[in-house]
Amino acid sequence: MPAVPDHRPAYHFTAPSNWINDPNGLAFHAGRYHLNYQYNPNASKWGDIHWGHASSADLVTWRDEPISLAPVPGHDAGGCFSGSYALVDGQPTIYYTGYTAERQVQCVATSPDLQRWTQQPGRTIVTPPAGVEAHDFRDPYVFRHDGRWYMVVGASLDHEHGQALLYRSDDGVTWEHRGALFTSPSDRYGRMWECPNFFPIGDRWVLTVSLWLGLGVHAFVGRFEHERFVPEWDGPLDVDAGAFAHLTMHAPDGRALQWAWMNEQRDQADIDADGWAGAMTVPRELSIDAHGRLNLRPVAEISQLRRDAVARIATERQTGTHASFSGSTLDIEARWTGRDRGKVGLNLLTSADGRETTRIVYWQDARRLSIERERSSLSHAVRRQNVHAHLALAPDEALDLRVLLDHSVLEVYANDRICLSTRVYPTLPDSVSASAFSDGPATLALQAWTMGSIFEGERRELMRGESPAVPSIPEAPLG
Incomplete structure (x- = not known):
């Protein structure tokens, strides 16, 4: 590591x-x-x-x-x-x-x-x-x-x-x-x-x-x-x-x-x-x-980069931590239904001692989706302000999150209606754990995969007018 x-x-x-x-x-x-x-x-x-x-x-x-x-x-x-x-x-x-x-x-x-x-x-x-x-x-x-x-x-x-x-x-x-x-x-x-x-x-x-x-x-x-x-x-x-x-x-x-x-x-x-x-x-x-x-x-094509399935979870009306998995390059699909009025969400890039973690939180009462970065890094040389968006869901409407975590990049798509995008910079080598949670009873369906790279081979800068050599990237889609 x-x-x-x-x-x-x-x-x-x-x-x-x-x-x-x-x-x-x-x-x-x-x-x-x-x-x-x-x-x-x-x-x-x-x-x-x-x-x-x-x-x-x-x-x-x-x-x-x-x-x-x-x-x-x-x-x-x-x-x-x-x-x-x-x-x-x-x-x-x-x-x-x-x-x-x-x-x-x-x-x-x-x-x-x-x-x-x-x-x-x-x-x-x-x-x-x-x-x-x-x-x-x-x-x-x-x-x-x-x-x-x-x-x-x-x-x-x-x-x-x-x-x-x-x-x-x-x-x-x-x-x-x-x-x-x-x-x-x-x-x-x-x-x-x-x-x-x-x-x-x-x-x-x-x-x-x-x-x-x-x-x-x-x-x-x-x-x-x-x-x-x-x-x-x-x-x-x-x-x-x-x-x-x-x-x-x-x-x-x-x-x-x-x-x-x-x-x-x-x-x-x-x-x-x-x-x-x-x-x-x-x-x-x-x-x-x-x-x-x-x-x-x-875009649908991004799913071609999925590699190992690291989580496939379905729970019925549970409170607390629903799932535990790990990774720093992840594609996560999570759906919560039957929510009470409490908070639900994900913990990402969590260290074993809990000193570092990044939280994605939806609060039904406040109609607010947040990325909480206060403990995302022990470094004082990075921005750690929380990021919020208004997201009004009906009480019986599912919360659908598509979360793309890629080392320091985090994109959170909610119900196809809004995206929260930010950067996080953990410092501890074991800040890779992830889990789902709910403060009150909720039903969760979650899948997560590790992700491959969009580049293959050694990269270098090409000067203006220079032609690329034999392409290092395959022309065919990944299988």
Whole structure:
């Protein structure tokens, strides 16, 4: 057993080394999914932002690809910030924000094969509209609708209200400002919107926005009429910015797939010692339920990474600890029914002496789902605040949790309606035990599996323009 627990995820994407943040430029091309991401190739902290790149044939195993974008003199000299992908007249195209000390500009790059990208400095949207400062104008999301191209750009109106700006183009080259797609109705929704996504699911449209600074990610569901968004439902998608900068694409089978970035929550000295920072959530599938709410769940393909079954438990109306198992890379499905008014949940990454443990707790009376991190680590160099989300379940409604634990990464999906995402950093080598509990009588059905890695073989950074050697990741899905 190692002297110190390994905090690097096994089945959540990380770069070969150094810093990553927002997912960018999601695409499906020539039989492979492509994930670009904000990347500093020179340090494990934010800065010198390039676009890193990986690809997958199956959403399960991933292959590192050459860097897609690097800053060049001009509009993106200070960094290639976030953006999206579109196939414009057969031409793979990415729209992204170029950063300089003076302003943020929406830029364009094109490629014949998603491997070799060429920046197009003549195709930029330079000036933000009135009321929007030059540094509050970023993260273009491009989509096609009714025979035209549209671009949504995140902004802040007068530093008071988050705003999604709308642009329109007939050719994907020349863009016309069409006003605000939607503006935050109050500062409760953040004063700056980053990484706006706008896309259809069925006959409804979804707008997701990252609320700057650190307020989480919010979703709206409604209609797209006369180039304006009319919301009919809204709610948090991820809370407390545990996962941020969500980006969505449509898969070939029509599913809406989404990734998000999970930041480190520990001191820079520890990050530098490990030499890497940041991870992606697993890919998620979005849908709209019969109540018009946005739902989210891990894509079904993730179950291909399951290895050993470490728990399969069914209890009837019991109180106390229901199950005991162990692991630091786990996929857990748990359902509680017949709950009384007390608390139910899971203990994870628990040490033998109980000094370290991370608790997932649902409290029916408070209608609250929590990740309790107060005792998640003995280190004082990590964040240990509890994370909460409102979750109103009817008294006779089951609580369904899908829990993805991956060393320091923890994602908790509840009834497909909300996700709590956070980071935990235990220090004791035996902090691997897990159990389920209930304060009052409850019926539990639980299954848990250990998980494999999404990477095989040695990883290394690929420089821009370099082609990957013989793929180290198998093209076929894992059995």
